[in-house]
Amino acid sequence: MTLGEFENNDILDLKPNSPLALIQTPTEIENDDSSYKHVVSDGLLCGETAVASKQVVIKVNGTVVDMVTTSGDGGYTATLNLKPVDNHATNQQVEVDCYSDGALNLTGLATTPDNTEYAICTTLQYFPYKPTSNTTTLTVEPQSTQVIRTTKTPEQLQQEAEDEGWLSIWHEFTWWYPWYRMHVKININPMIDVGFNPILPFGETYQWEGLEIFAEVLAEFIEELVIDIGVLFLEYIVAKGLSMAPITWVPAAIALTAKGLTQGWLLWNDWNNQAKMLAVSLVNFAMGLIALRTSIGVAFINALFNIVYAPTISALYLLQNKLTAVEPIQHIRTWIDGLEIGMDFSFGVTALARFLGWI
């Protein structure tokens, strides 16, 4: 391409006919702490204009690992698997290149007095954009074998919730029957309000909106826990007061049978309520685990934390608080544990089978 003709003593003035500058926004590399995957996100701009449908080459330590195309807004994303070498922290150089797809040789010509053209300079013109490159170096640390999640204590969760305004506590006194309840209200759509007496396990109230299965589960938990705590304290009284006299185990067995009968009655009452059957099943498994060891039951509740969404967490936290009341007297339970665990798991299996439609 001839840019212009030179006359002697003219000053060559090259004027580009397309933009030359090509700017990349700063490359962002995000990493999930639990894996070696690194997400590279960036954008191609020319001035303030997004450059779409441009191929971008991604290299790691000089080796091409991926090629992506920019979207309509000039952005692109690539996921890289960057691993440490020999389990040591390793520096990895991530280079993002965008090559121009057109480069032209431009030659400036001049004409000698005898009208012979000769080249006085040559240059490259990139059309339409110049190539561009962005390089980032990051250090990849070896991951531990366990996935470590940053967890917050229930107290921190509660404080956060209160600070954000979706958790509130209010107090209720009723005249008939005379009772005091502390209400914990969670008000993110849906709304939950649980009222309970911090000392005595009676008279709980709950209002739910929209949490169908976990409303059922929590109601079942509290009901079963009332029964269980009653039986546990009675066994404690028996063991302390009667020093395991021979007649003692008979009242204990009767009390446990009464508990089993009540569980059977609850099962009969809700036999055709599918959600309730699942709730009964989950609760009986949890209560069986608690009878085995309180910490296992608490771990089961913790596992539920991971599969429910935020509003239920505080409600389950309340339940977990109630479970800790069981722990101090659990050590005195002996042979009757086997019977109770068996009954709890059997009821759980029956309710689950009913929920699944097998019976």
Add this chain to the structure above:
Amino acid sequence: MANEDLTWEDRNQLYKLCTIPMLITFSIFLIYFVYLMRYAILQTSWDFLTKFGLPFAISIPLAGIVSFEAFYYRKLKKPIGFHLRRLGLNVSLVLVSVFSFFGFLLLTDAVLSPYLGGRAILTGVVLWTVIFFIIVTKYQRFLRKF
């Protein structure tokens, strides 16, 4: 009433063994319960009480009591009369407990259900258990005087 010929460890071992027949009895009743529900036999609370509740409440402790006496007899070979006397006392205790339990539940349900709704039954269970153990404790102390 104290079994001075049985050590604490022996007695505890027998109690643990007794849970097996109790669990078997419980499993049979659970299967029976599923049968009753499948054929819609338990229509009302009275049906539940008479066709399932009472037999369940009596059979499971009885299974434990009878098996305990059987294991006890097998271990120490005491006279049959001794075991029958103990058996009679424990069976009486079971029957009194079960009937008082249901009677108390009916009373609690009638009195408290307008105020507590479905919770009346649960409240009745806990209240009955507390009162039952207080009575048994006092009765036990009374027997020791003789």
